Amino acid sequence: MARSRYAPDRGLTARMTATMFLLGLVFVVFVGLIIGIGAASNASTAFIVLLVVVLGGGMLIGSLFYSDKIALRTAGARLVTPQEEPKLHGMVDRICALADMPKPQVAIANTDMPNAFATGRNADHAVLCVTTGIMRKLDDAELEGVLAHELSHVAHKDVQVMTIASFLAIIAGLMVRMAFYSEIFGGGRRGNNNQNAAMMMFAIMAVSIVVYAVSFLLIRMLSRYRELAADRSGALLTGQPSALKSALIKVSGDIARIPSRDLRTAEPLNAFFFAPAMSLRGGPSLSKIFSTHPSLERRLAELDKVQQQLSGR
Amino acid sequence: MGFLDTLLGRTKPVQPKLDDLFALPSAAITLDAGAGFRPTGSGSVCFRSVEGRSFSDVEKDVKDLLNVSSSNEGGLPVEITKDSFGFTWLVSSHMSDELEALVTDLHAVNSALVDNGFGPQLLCTLVAFRDDQERRLALVYLYKRGTFYPFAPLTGERRDNALELQVKGVIGDDLKFEPDLGRWFPVWGAPGM
Numbered sequence: 419m420a421r422s423r424y425a426p427d428r429g430l431t432a433r434m435t436a437t438m439f440l441l442g443l444v445f446v447v448f449v450g451l452i453i454g455i456g457a458a459s460n461a462s463t464a465f466i467v468l469l470v471v472v473l474g475g476g477m478l479i480g481s482l483f484y485s486d487k488i489a490l491r492t493a494g495a496r497l498v499t500p501q502e503e504p505k506l507h508g509m510v511d512r513i514c515a516l517a518d519m520p521k522p523q524v525a526i527a528n529t530d531m532p533n534a535f536a537t538g539r540n541a542d543h544a545v546l547c548v549t550t551g552i553m554r555k556l557d558d559a560e561l562e563g564v565l566a567h568e569l570s571h572v573a574h575k576d577v578q579v580m581t582i583a584s585f586l587a588i589i590a591g592l593m594v595r596m597a598f599y600s601e602i603f604g605g606g607r608r609g610n611n612n613q614n615a616a617m618m619m620f621a622i623m624a625v626s627i628v629v630y631a632v633s634f635l636l637i638r639m640l641s642r643y644r645e646l647a648a649d650r651s652g653a654l655l656t657g658q659p660s661a662l663k664s665a666l667i668k669v670s671g672d673i674a675r676i677p678s679r680d681l682r683t684a685e686p687l688n689a690f691f692f693a694p695a696m697s698l699r700g701g702p703s704l705s706k707i708f709s710t711h712p713s714l715e716r717r718l719a720e721l722d723k724v725q726q727q728l729s730g731r
Numbered sequence: 732m733g734f735l736d737t738l739l740g741r742t743k744p745v746q747p748k749l750d751d752l753f754a755l756p757s758a759a760i761t762l763d764a765g766a767g768f769r770p771t772g773s774g775s776v777c778f779r780s781v782e783g784r785s786f787s788d789v790e791k792d793v794k795d796l797l798n799v800s801s802s803n804e805g806g807l808p809v810e811i812t813k814d815s816f817g818f819t820w821l822v823s824s825h826m827s828d829e830l831e832a833l834v835t836d837l838h839a840v841n842s843a844l845v846d847n848g849f850g851p852q853l854l855c856t857l858v859a860f861r862d863d864q865e866r867r868l869a870l871v872y873l874y875k876r877g878t879f880y881p882f883a884p885l886t887g888e889r890r891d892n893a894l895e896l897q898v899k900g901v902i903g904d905d906l907k908f909e910p911d912l913g914r915w916f917p918v919w920g921a922p923g924m
């Protein structure tokens with residue numbers, strides 16, 4: 419009887435669930451506090467809160483809808499046809515046929531920085547982009563591993579998940595700014611009522627800052643788990659975890675050596691990159707909780723598990 | 732993919748659909764009558780090999796199995812080739828009137844992989860045809876979709892789209908054809924064509 423070699427990783431599932439639960443909890447607490455503060459204050463505060471939510475929602479939908487175009491523009495990439503890049507298209511064709519998913523558009527960014535990313539709001543509007551640097555650095559099997567990792571991001575709908583997860587941080591960030599400005603411009607007036615409103619604004623600002631900080635850390639954590647999940651699915655898809663491992667080693671080593679000035683332009687796209695483009699200063703433990711990608715050692719260790727799973731009798 | 736799978740970032744490996752392959756021999760008769768293409772007797776199975784001992788053992792078993800069956804019938808031994816994308820092709824060659832035996836061979840490869848838990852590694856299977864003007868045509872079966880599509884390579888990396896669409900018109904009702912033209916991906920230089 420057929421048996422599956424492709425059991426899900428329970429540990430990873432549990433950690434990801436816990437992170438998302440915490441993120442949801444922070445969101446509920448945040449909304450509760452804002453509503454509480456809004457109810458205790460006057461109409462103008464409530465209006466500001468409403469405005470922020472509408473604005474934040476608009477930004478969310480906009481960034482989801484145009485994620486592919488924004489990302490391609492930011493990375494300076496252009497779409498390529500199968501005639502221009504038969505090899506790359508052939509690889510993508512085959513991985514998509516193995517995974518039974520629609521083929522994304524394929525783009526190339528002309529930069530020496532070895533990297534790759536996939537974006538787009540769903541599998542039908544996805545774009546897969548590789549840099550000329552990564553195509554030069556990696557051999558065919560390694561590049562295939564990287565493509566499978568990126569296509570796993572598409573299959574997992576990571577752009578949607580991460581955008582929705584960022585909603586809280588967007589709202590909290592906007593709230594801080596709005597409260598700050600209304601403090602400045604509303605500060606000229608005097609009177610007991612306005613004094614009260616100023617206190618409310620201050621409370622909203624304080625709550626928002628805390629929420630922003632906490633949700634930021636949780637989003638980063640979630641991003642790291644999504645990377646591990648994509649590594650895992652990608653390696654299972656091609657059946658070659660060691661090719662992905664050697665790609666990771668090559669790419670991470672090179673990125674660390676490139677001067678950071680050149681890389682700063684790539685920073686906003688970080689969450690969707692194959693390997694993070696910018697390394698944080700500070701102690702190893704501090705940079706760990708701030709980074710969007712897990713450490714190389716962690717990723718290699720997880721791929722070792724996949725290897726054992728696939729070769730088991 | 733379900734909502735929970737999306738939330739947890741996991742993909743269920745897609746299991747291959749094998750049964751539709753057996754519709755091929757009857758469709759081949761229609762293809763001969765309608766377009767003048769006859770099977771060459773060779774076909775191949777393409778899969779992505781997995782690193783590690785357990786997969787190479789399965790691969791070896793399959794090869795031995797097919798060689799025994801073909802030597803019993805006085806046929807040619809199976810060939811294993813690796814293409815430039817790192818995929819493995821197992822080519823089985825029969826006489827041109829033995830399409831049923833060929834399909835049985837191809838199916839044996841599928842079952843061996845599926846039984847050992849490597850079903851998700853199957854990519855496609857291909858059966859070659861020729862007409863009187865020696866034009867080449869292959870019917871490609873996509874395991875994950877359970878659908879067929881035609882592939883007619885010309886010289887260079889160009890394909891005869893007109894012929895492919897004509898073939899679809901002739902046997903479109905006999906076989907489950909792939910409706911999404913975006914998934915008719917080319918297999919240039921596929922062994923067994």
